[in-house]
Amino acid sequence: MAKIDALMPWREVPLGGAILEPGNARKFKTGDWRSNIRPVTDREKCIKCGLCWVFCPDMAYAHREDGYFDWNSDYCKGCGICARECPKEAIQMVAEEE
Amino acid sequence: MARRVGMEVSIAISEAVKLANVDVISAYPITPQTHIVEHLSEFVNDGELQSAFIPVESEHSALSAAVGSSAVGARTFTATSSQGLALMHEIMFVASSLRLPIVMSVVNRALSGPINIWNDLSDIMAERDCGWVQLFAINGQEAFDLTLQAFKIAEDPRVLLPVAVNLDGFILSHVIEPIELLEQQEVDQFLTPFKPVLRLDPDKPVSLGAFGSPDVYIEVKKQIEEALIGSQKVVTEVWKDFNRLFGRNYKPVESYKTKDAETLLITMGSISETAMMAVDALREKGQKVGLIHIRLWRPFPFKEFLQAIKGAKVLAVLDRALVPGGVGGPVGLEVKSALYGKDTRPYVAEFVAGLGGRDLTVETFIEVVEKAERYAQKQKDFQYELIGVREK
Numbered sequence: 371m372a373k374i375d376a377l378m379p380w381r382e383v384p385l386g387g388a389i390l391e392p393g394n395a396r397k398f399k400t401g402d403w404r405s406n407i408r409p410v411t412d413r414e415k416c417i418k419c420g421l422c423w424v425f426c427p428d429m430a431y432a433h434r435e436d437g438y439f440d441w442n443s444d445y446c447k448g449c450g451i452c453a454r455e456c457p458k459e460a461i462q463m464v465a466e467e468e
Numbered sequence: 469m470a471r472r473v474g475m476e477v478s479i480a481i482s483e484a485v486k487l488a489n490v491d492v493i494s495a496y497p498i499t500p501q502t503h504i505v506e507h508l509s510e511f512v513n514d515g516e517l518q519s520a521f522i523p524v525e526s527e528h529s530a531l532s533a534a535v536g537s538s539a540v541g542a543r544t545f546t547a548t549s550s551q552g553l554a555l556m557h558e559i560m561f562v563a564s565s566l567r568l569p570i571v572m573s574v575v576n577r578a579l580s581g582p583i584n585i586w587n588d589l590s591d592i593m594a595e596r597d598c599g600w601v602q603l604f605a606i607n608g609q610e611a612f613d614l615t616l617q618a619f620k621i622a623e624d625p626r627v628l629l630p631v632a633v634n635l636d637g638f639i640l641s642h643v644i645e646p647i648e649l650l651e652q653q654e655v656d657q658f659l660t661p662f663k664p665v666l667r668l669d670p671d672k673p674v675s676l677g678a679f680g681s682p683d684v685y686i687e688v689k690k691q692i693e694e695a696l697i698g699s700q701k702v703v704t705e706v707w708k709d710f711n712r713l714f715g716r717n718y719k720p721v722e723s724y725k726t727k728d729a730e731t732l733l734i735t736m737g738s739i740s741e742t743a744m745m746a747v748d749a750l751r752e753k754g755q756k757v758g759l760i761h762i763r764l765w766r767p768f769p770f771k772e773f774l775q776a777i778k779g780a781k782v783l784a785v786l787d788r789a790l791v792p793g794g795v796g797g798p799v800g801l802e803v804k805s806a807l808y809g810k811d812t813r814p815y816v817a818e819f820v821a822g823l824g825g826r827d828l829t830v831e832t833f834i835e836v837v838e839k840a841e842r843y844a845q846k847q848k849d850f851q852y853e854l855i856g857v858r859e860k
Contacts, residue, residue, distance in 0.1 A: 380687035380694075385628065385666050386567035387688040389675035 400428070405448035407463040409441055415460035422452035422461060470648045470714070477608035477640050478503035480647045481547075481573055481633075484615035486517045487655040488571075491542035494522040494533040498552040499585050500637035501575040505547055527552035531559040531570075538568035539676050541667035543619065546570065549637060550577035550591045557595065563630045564599030564692060566676050569622030569662070570630040572600075573615065576737070577637040578824040586825020587637040589737065593789035593798045599692055601631040601699050602766040606740045608645035610763075611635045613716060616650070616659060620706045623662045627699040629692070634765075636738040638825075650714065658713055700767050720769035721776045722761050725751060729758030731782040731841055732814075736762050736799060739786065739828050746833030757837055762799070770806050780814045784840035786833070787852075788822045796820055796852025815844040821855035832856070 384390050411422070418437040430446035431439045453461040475483075481504050485493070493512070495505040511517035520537070524530045530546050538544040548556060553574060563570055574592050578584040592602065601621060605611040611633065618631040635641060666674060680688055700720065707718040724744050726732060733743050740761035750757040760776045762769075777783060787797020795801060800818035807813040817840035822828040832855060843850070 377683055378687065380690040383684065383687045383691055384674075386565055386676065386692070387678060387680050387684060388566075388666055389678045390666075392673045392675070 399444040401430070401442070401444045401446050404443070404446055404466075406466045407448045407450070408443070408446060408466055409448075409450070409452050409461045410464050411439070411441070412460045412462070413438060415458045417458055417460075419457065421455045421457065425451050425455045427451065470650055470654070472646055472648045474644050475608070475647050475649075476503065476642065476644050477611050477635065477647070478575075478642065479507050480608055480612045480645075480649070481615050481635075482507035482511065483649055484612045485545050485571075486511050487650060487652060488543065488545070488616055488619045488659060490517075490519050490545045490619075492520045492522065492534070492537035492544045493546070494524055494530050494537065494544065495546045495548070496524050496527050496530045496552060498527070498549045500577060500587075500641045501547045501549040501552070501573065503641065504573055504575070508545075527555040528559060531556040531563065531572075534570045534572075535559060535563050535566065535568055538563070538570050539566065539668045541662065541664035541669075543623070543662045544568075544570045545572070547573035547575065549575040550579055550585075553591045553595060554579060557598075560595055560598035560600065560630075562677065564696075565688065567628040567666075567692070567695070568630060569619070569628055571615065571618040571622055572630065572632050573611075574632045574634045575637045575641045576634055582824075584824040585637070587639050587788075588823045588825065589634075589787075589789040589798075590823070592632065592634050593791075595632075596766070596798060599629065599696060600766065601627070601629055601696065601703070602764075603631065603633050604736045604761075604763055604765055605633065605635045605640065606738050606761060606763075608640060608643065608647050609716070610718075611640060612647055612649070613710065613714075613718070616655060617703075617706050617710055617718075619662075620659050620709075621699065621703050624699075624702045624706075625663075625665050627695060627702050628665065629695055629699060634737065639738045654713065658710065697767050700764065700769060703764060718763065719772070720762070720764035721772040722763060723776050724759040724761070726758035726760060726776065726780070728756055729780060730756040731758075731784060731837055732777055732780045733757070733759040733833060733837060734762070734783055734785045734799065734803060735759065736765065737788070739788070739822065742828060742830060743786070743833045746830045746837065749830060750834060750837060755837075768802055768806070773803075773806055774810075777814065782840050782844040783814045783816045784836050785816060785818050786822075786828075786836055786855075787818065787820045790820050790823065790854075800852060815840075815847065817843050817848075818852040819855050820852055826856055
């Protein structure tokens with residue numbers, strides 16, 4: 371499992387383990403325990419609807435300026451929800467290369 | 469000036485909550501706690517108290533709503549008893565872990581089963597390890613005073629932990645006693661508005677109650693434990709302040725006729741006053757008997773306890789809850805572990821009595837003292853004795 375960047379001594383932990391910086395879960399990279407498959411999008415079929423981005427439970431997709439969605443290996447667990455939800459079957463789950 | 473009035477103790481507690489000017493009351497009625505929240509809902513309905521009263525559908529929700537309101541920085545009160553406290557169980561730990569200064573009256577009542585509405589301490593003892601500050605009142609005046617003090621203790625930035633004020637069901641909650649109420653301006657001198665260190669605020673977002681992985685869990689727990697142990701200093705300061713303003717003195721461990729005493733009764737809660745009558749009766753017969761009662765149960769005041777029992781040869785502990793399959797009751801356990809490792813220690817006789825509201829009379833305490841002295845003489849090796857159980 372990925373380590374948290376700053377492991378604080380107990381006196382410095384925010385009160386009751388509160389999180390003071392919104393959105394800092396982004397720093398907690400969990401993609402290293404992904405299953406051995408990952409999504410690959412066929413840009414020919416993709417209609418930029420964004421359902422992969424909407425349904426991804428780990429927010430592993432990012433919206434690009436040209437309208438496509440980039441996949442991020444830092445967060446993806448290989449669950450396959452994006453491939454299942456894609457209305458154009460543009461996403462395929464493929465085996466990770468060793 | 470303070471008014472001395474004859475008043476039901478539950479109503480006096482609701483007066484204390486009103487004087488504390490709480491922002492939110494979230495509670496579900498349960499015997500014998502009902503009169504406290506019933507009276508508070510009247511105050512709110514009649515416009516005498518400007519608070520939100522949340523009538524929830526269960527105690528689990530009562531404490532959950534209290535967690536939410538305390539997290540936004542609102543002064544929050546709830547109250548419960550027995551099965552209601554048991555239903556709050558999982559949220560009890562959440563409240564202390566999130567460092568929320570909720571104040572709760574726990575009107576002590578036996579836990580089912582068999583179902584029973586009468587008094588003992590089995591409800592709060594099942595919550596002993598929930599990380600709350602836990603206080604015990606022995607009479608109506610204490611129940612009133614401790615309720616007011618609880619807010620000041622809980623909200624101190626060095627503490628920020630919930631506080632449970634325990635009072636015996638019916639024996640205290642439903643009894644009319646002479647109680648010295650305080651005026652609003654007097655209370656305002658003592659209890660200033662709650663200033664949260666951290667709160668849920670859309671303008672300054674934070675997350676409370678986040679996931680604590682194995683990398684951080686221990687550090688968060690250590691912080692809570694240090695705050696709980698450190699709260700004793702604040703409790704003492706608050707009591708000193710209260711005494712200075714209102715002339716009533718409170719200590720973590722109270723002593724009664726302990727000077728030269730060879731045998732000491734150890735109690736908690738309202739039975740302490742009955743036990744004092746037993747001490748008086750035994751003293752009249754020339755026996756060197758005294759009593760200590762523990763007011764601050766969590767954090768346990770080890771130093772004050774050891775000081776209070778100094779010189780005693782026999783301790784007769786009277787517990788009103790059973791640790792099933794263990795060595796008696798929770799107070800006895802604490803007393804024995806406080807003494808372990810001391811070179812000289814008194815003989816400890818542990819008794820469990822009064823479960824499910826069985827009467828505890830002056831005679832019971834005299835019996836307990838006599839047994840303890842007899843067992844000490846023989847150095848009887850036993851774990852505990854259940855008092856008053858019919859053998860045939």
